[in-house]
Amino acid sequence: MTQEMECLCQECGISVYHPSSIINLEDPAGTEVKLLDSLLICQECGGRLALVGKVGNEPHYRLE
């Protein structure tokens, strides 16, 4: 079962969902806003997407 991740468009503000298996962070250790790889863009406006978190808002630390 693939975990879906919620991503937020930086341009139009919609939420989109992608399976975590296809998500690549451009710079995981970088800025506060975790932009996704430029291959994954907003289907509505073509804007960059930023990672929000897992769908269902499960705290990451609980899975460790």
Ligand SMILES: [Zn+2]
């Ligand atoms: Zn957009």
